Amino acid sequence: MEAVISQANREDFLDMIQLADLTLPERMNQHELKKYFELYPGLIFKATLHGRLVGFCCAGIDMYQTTGWLLFNNVAKEFQGQGIGKRFIEARLQALSQFPRLRRVQVTVSDTNLASIRALQSFGFQHSHLEVNYYGPGKHRSIYELSMMPVEVVVDFAFRAPAEEWNVVK
Ligand SMILES: CC(C)(COP(=O)(O)OP(=O)(O)OC[C@H]1O[C@@H](n2cnc3c(N)ncnc32)[C@H](O)[C@@H]1OP(=O)(O)O)[C@@H](O)C(=O)NCCC(=O)NCCS
Numbered sequence: 001m002e003a004v005i006s007q008a009n010r011e012d013f014l015d016m017i018q019l020a021d022l023t024l025p026e027r028m029n030q031h032e033l034k035k036y037f038e039l040y041p042g043l044i045f046k047a048t049l050h051g052r053l054v055g056f057c058c059a060g061i062d063m064y065q066t067t068g069w070l071l072f073n074n075v076a077k078e079f080q081g082q083g084i085g086k087r088f089i090e091a092r093l094q095a096l097s098q099f100p101r102l103r104r105v106q107v108t109v110s111d112t113n114l115a116s117i118r119a120l121q122s123f124g125f126q127h128s129h130l131e132v133n134y135y136g137p138g139k140h141r142s143i144y145e146l147s148m149m150p151v152e153v154v155v156d157f158a159f160r161a162p163a164e165e166w167n168v169v170k
Contacts, residue, residue, distance in 0.1 A: 001049065003079065005087050008046040008056055010037055015053040016046070023074040036060065036071065045091045047075065047084045054079045057088040059096055068096035068148075070107040073116065085119045093123065093146075102148045108134060108141040120144050 008016065013033065020028035036044060036058045047055035055075035061068045070092055075084045096102055107125065109116050125144040134141035 003047040003049045003054055003082075003084055003087075005045055005047050005084075005091050007042065008044040009041075012046055012053060012056070013037070016056050019053055019056065019076060020072070020074055023076065028072055028074075033058075043092060043095050045088060045095075047079070047088070049079070055084050055088065057092060059092040061096060061099060061102070065099045065101045066103045068092075068099070068102055068105040070105065070120075080115070085115060086122065089119055089123050097148065104148055105146045107144050109144055111140070111142055117144070120146075 016033060017028070017030055020033070040058065040060045043059040043061070045057050046053055053076075055073075057073040058071040059068060060071050070089065073085060073088050075082075075088075093105065096105055105125075106128070107120060108131065109120065111117075123146060125146045128143045128145040131141050131143060133139060
């Protein structure tokens with residue numbers, strides 16, 4: 001039987017914290033998860049199998065609602081490698097795409113997290129840049145980005161004349 005992906009709610013909170021402590025110790029804490037529920041309640045998803053929480057993920061969006069963020073993603077060890085991580089990306093991209101001004105989605109990833117990187121690349125995310133000491137000294141993170149610009153807008157920019165030609169008076 002396949003895990004069911006659905007929106008998480010506050011009743012799941014304690015199970016989520018327990019799972020995060022097991023999958024990625026010292027990364028998620030109660031305060032952070034509480035804030036995600038307050039700020040982005042519609043952007044938190046869980047995976048359940050026979051009623052058991054086997055994973056969850058969070059997304060957010062900036063105050064201009066143009067840049068979405070994939071914020072946290074974890075799957076219980078014994079359920080990893082079964083596609084749940086990719087389904088979490090899909091669920092969050094689907095939810096973020098409901099924001100009409102959305103232009104891009106970004107995510108911070110450790111360069112050693114090959115499962116995350118492969119999953120992100122399969123949705124078209126590309127490496128943008130490295131943020132040195134992102135989580136403290138030596139804890140660098142790469143930023144991956146997915147453009148959500150409509151194709152015709154991208155084409156329009158691509159064929160526009162260089163900036164120095166815009167004000168040419170003939
Ligand atoms: C990262 C994580 C969420 C991915 O979830 P998942 O359900 O295991 O991922 P999927 O099964 O959807 O696989 C995603 C891709 O990674 C690949 N993959 C899975 N496990 C892998 C591993 N150990 N090494 C390399 N690639 C791996 C899969 O083959 C797939 O790539 P493909 O489509 O090219 O075949 C999960 O491994 C996890 O919870 N890790 C610990 C917590 C963590 O690091 N979270 C991310 C930072 S917030």
